[in-house]
Amino acid sequence: MKEKLKVGVYGITGCAGCLLTVLYEECFKELIELVDLKAFPLVRSDTYKGNFDYIFIEGTVCFDEDIIVLNKLRKRTKYIVALGACSCTGGVPTIKNFLDQEKTLKLVYPAHNELKEEDPTPINKHIKVDYYLPQCPPSKKEIVSFIRCIAKGEVWKDYNDPVCVECRSKGNPCLLDQNKICLGPITLGGCGALCPSNDVICYGCRGPFKDANLDAYTNMLKKMGYNKKEMHDKMRTFSGLQFRDQEGGKTWLEK
Amino acid sequence: MQKILLKENLNELIKTWIKKYEIIAPVKESKISRFKKINSPNEIYDCLLTDIPAKTHFMPEGETLLEHKDKKTIEIEGKIKKTILFGLRKCDLNAIQVVDKVMFDKNYINKRKNTTLVGFFCENPDKYCFCNSMELQDFYDLYFYPQGKNYIISIGSKKGEELVKHLPELKKEIKIPNPKNFKKLNTLDIEKYYRDERWKADVRKCLSCTACTAYCPTCNCFDIKELINSDIKTIQSKRFHSSCMSKNFSLVAGGKSFRDSRTSRFKHFVFHKVLYFKKQKGRPMCIGCGRCLRVCPTKIDWVNTINKMNRKPLFNFSRFSFKKLKETNK
Amino acid sequence: MIGYMPKKFKIKSVKKYTNDVNLFKVKCNLSPKPGTFLEVSIPGVGECPLASCSYDNKYVELLTRNVGKVTSAMFNLDAGDSIQIRGPYGKGFPLEKLKGKNLIMVAGGTGIAPITSMINYVEKNRKNYGKVWIYFGFRNERCILLNDRIEKWKEKFHLHVGLTQDKETHKYEKGFINEIMEKHKPKTKNTVALLCGPEGMMETVTEELHKLGITNNKVYWSLERRMECGFGSCGRCQIQDVYVCKDGPIFRYDIIKPKLNNENWSNKKE
Incomplete structure (x- = not known):
């Protein structure tokens, strides 16, 4: 019998929502024969000192401490898996990049100004990331099938279509037709079009879809009567740093 | 062969069908119209074309084809009750004929066999319709054409004939015209x-x-x-x-x-x-x-x-x- | 009526050729004709189209490179494990038309599979076919597949192996297949060429064949596309108006050339 995979689940600055998903949705329950959950600091104190095969990381890099933690973890594992929107694409904290830094800090932490801050960035800016499981929070189905896949030594294939594909084949009414800014056409799918199926616009939590036709999308929104600011506000909600201004342009992260 | 039916008697006719068949007809559901099972003729939503076409009846999203259990594999053969697909337009009917030409698996064919296609003439096509440019054929089990107070029902197959056995026959057959079109595709040789x-x-x-x-x-x-x-x-x-x-x-x-x-x-x-x-x-x-x-x-x-x-x-x-x-x- | 129901077969042996290529010998009575393909599946993982690389009614041999989801799962299997197969699908090589002809067979990399099946067929029906030239192309000596068979065939046919990366080889030859072909100059009268490999390779080889005097209507290409159903339903493998699964995967080059050219043309333009 092959040795079980040694897995750790860690979090850096973040809401711990992804970790709670792993915990409450009992993602590891049916996988206990396949993997060995060595560390999960949210649930029990982290006493394991050895190396890992896979480490799942949740959260955005917001403080210099996060970078130290990341670098340490990287050295202890073969593969890093970014778990959730924050670690894959930056998530909500990255909104700060588009605002006045000083003001925001005073607004959010009026008393703790000794915090050593970094510009909020996704973890792949600091360490090498091997796999991405985006979405806020990540879906149990995806986590489970990913672990099952790696445990059996099979190739993991990322979903590579925009949200619209699943939304349309489900037969949902299009929210763009209702004059709402839905980020579906430019966002990576794989969520089963969760929000649009419930009549909520797509906020782009799975990050940008690489092959999206951004020019056509912005032109369409312009025709619908939206201006640049309104578009950017929507795009910056979850994965602001990863979106581009225009086709072939730089992402906001690269700027 | 063509039969005749008073328009007001259509609901009665559907009610008699419901007893024996499962009826799938256009229904409006959360802003979108689609083909769905109905229990009474009042549920039918009268629209030009359903947003979601009838293909979902034969090939529903995520339908199971095979099931592997305990090292055994079973094929799901798509057995359904006798079904009437009601309220198809001429284009929808032809679409089914088209898909028939490319789907060969048991699942599809079984479903197709047990389905009777009942078409309805298109009275008010909109500016997007261009069906007359696409070489449509007469393909139906039953086809309703409204004329004054009556429906003229054309019968296209034995399956269809069974549904309207009891209705009076039209003595002089009429030719069913094509739906009106405002749009045209000028050439097929592209x-x-x-x-x-x-x-x-x-x-x-x-x-x-x-x-x-x-x-x-x-x-x-x-x-x-x-x-x-x-x-x-x-x-x-x-x-x-x-x-x-x-x-x-x-x-x-x-x-x-x-x-x-x-x-x-x-x-x-x-x-x-x-x-x-x-x-x-x-x-x-x-x-x-x-x-x-x-x-x-x-x-x-x-x-x-x-x-x-x-x-x-x-x-x-x-x-x-x-x-x-x-x-x-x- | 065609179903998706696969049959279960046992793997007899697994042979490792290179780091990422294994040969799975499966006990199987489907006896696929050369050039046809099978849909190999593993429950819970998926299906993939593979060609058998031998012509036999008792077993099929699947030469598999570890690249995709299903193939990577296959690499966890061992002798004694079972695997599901349905098929064979496709038209395969036009065996009747090839009767009495001299053959040039060219393959690159894992494209060797359908060609070896054809060689097998020719071996078994030797009197039906004329002279046979075989050209295999690989990257380097470590990448050579089926080397045991190649040695055997060297005695029977005019077989040449070209290596593109290695600077020095003792056993084999240096260079691309078209260069090697130019060197050896196979007979071109009453000759038909069968090709399988990457499309770029097949293109240069076809050009070389043209120079030698074999016209496009005597060249057959074996194409790779994503084939999911195998019988022309799922629509993935279409090249313009032909289905690779149903009408191919072997095409006469003069028929498929304009279609491929059109698709490649619109692929480049954006």
Whole structure:
């Protein structure tokens, strides 16, 4: 019998929502024969000192401490898996990049100004990331099938279509037709079009879809009567740093 | 053979059918109309065309084809009750005929066998309909044509005849006209337009959202995915709709996608609908329902593009040389 | 009526050729004709189209490179494990038309599979076919597949192996297949060429064949596309108006050339 995979689940600055998903949705329950959950600091104190095969990381890099933690973890594992929107694409904290830094800090932490801050960035800016499981929070189905896949030594294939594909084949009414800014056409799918199926616009939590036709999308929104600011506000909600201004342009992260 | 029925008696007729058959008819449900099982004739939603076509009845999204359990594999053969698909338009009926030509598996054929197609004449086609340009044929089990106070019912098969046995026969048969059209596709012979530059304008607008293919009644392309149930013991092979507008459609192991650019995918969609299928099976695949034009979020109108090319064939030498001239002048 | 129901077969042996290529010998009575393909599946993972690389009614041999989802799962299998297969699908090589002809067979990399099946067929029906030239192309000596068979065939046919990366080889030859072909100059009268490999390779070889005097209507290409159903339903493998699964995967080059050219043309333009 092959040795079980040694897995750790860690979090850096973040809401711990992804970790709670792993915990409450009992993602590891049916996988206990396949993997060995060595560390999960949210649930029990982290006493394991050895190396890992896979480490799942949740959260955005917001403080210099996060970078130290990341670098340490990287050295202890073969593969890093970014778990959730924050670690894959930056998530909500990255909104700060588009605002006045000083003001925001005073607004959010009026008393703790000794915090050593970094510009909020996704973890792949600091360490090498091997796999991405985006979405806020990540879906149990995806986590489970990913672990099952790696445990059996099979190739993991990322979903590579925009949200619209699943939304349309489900037969949902299009929210763009209702004059709402839905980020579906430019966002990576794989969520089963969760929000649009419930009549909520797509906020782009799975990050940008690489092959999206951004020019056509912005032109369409312009025709619908939206201006640049309104578009950017929507795009910056979850994965602001990863979106581009225009086709072939730089992402906001690269700027 | 044609039969006659008073318009007010239609509901009665449907009620008698409901006792013996399962009836699938257009229903409006959360802003969108689709074909669904009904329990009374009052539920039927009277619309020009349903948003979601009738293909979902034969190929529902995520239907199970195979089930692997305890090291055994069972084939799900798609056995359904006798069903009436009610309220299909001429284009929808033809779409089913088209899909019949490419689906060969047990599951589909069993469903098809047990379904009776009841068509309805289109009285008010809208500006997107161009069915008369697409060589539609008379294909139905029953076809209702409203005339004054009556429906003239044309019978196309034995399956259909059974449903209206008790109705009086029309003595002098009438010819059912084609629905009116405001839009027209000027030519079906579009092979020479493959390298035309004017496709570019359409492609630039395409979001690859795959709405056109999802709503097209003839788009039958699919993907078979294996899903492991939460109890781990059963694995199901399921069929999902798949779109040629997506890059993944032609992706092979190793990462090569054979239709890599949006241009080639868009062209494949249009040319398959109009030209390739005709070469393969003798009739165009597109049946002119205009759903793809209706649902496109950026309002791409490929029919218009083809018409433009037809009006002014050949690629634009004049514009081309003019542009060059401008550049050299600089 | 065609179903998706696969049959279960046992793997007899697994042979490792290179780091990422294994040969699975499966006990199987489907006896696929050369050039046809099978849909090999593993429950819970998926299906993939593979060609058998031997012509025999008792077993099939699947030469598999570890690249995709299913193939990577296959690499966890061992002798004694079972695997599901349905098929064979496709038209395969036009065996009747090839009767009495001299053959040039060219393959690159894992494209060797359908070609070896054809060689097998020719071996078994030797009197039906004329002279046979075989050209295999690989990257380097470590990448050579089926080397045991190649040695055997060297005695029977005019077989040449070209290596593109290695600077020095003792056993084999240096260079691309078209260069090697130019060197050896196979007979071209009454000759038909069968090609399988990457499309770029097949193109240069076809050009070389043209120079030698073999016209496009005597060249057959074996194409790779994503084939999911195998019988022309799922629509993935279409090249313009032909289905690779149903009408191919072997095509006469003069028929498929304009279609491929058109698709490649619109792929480049964006």
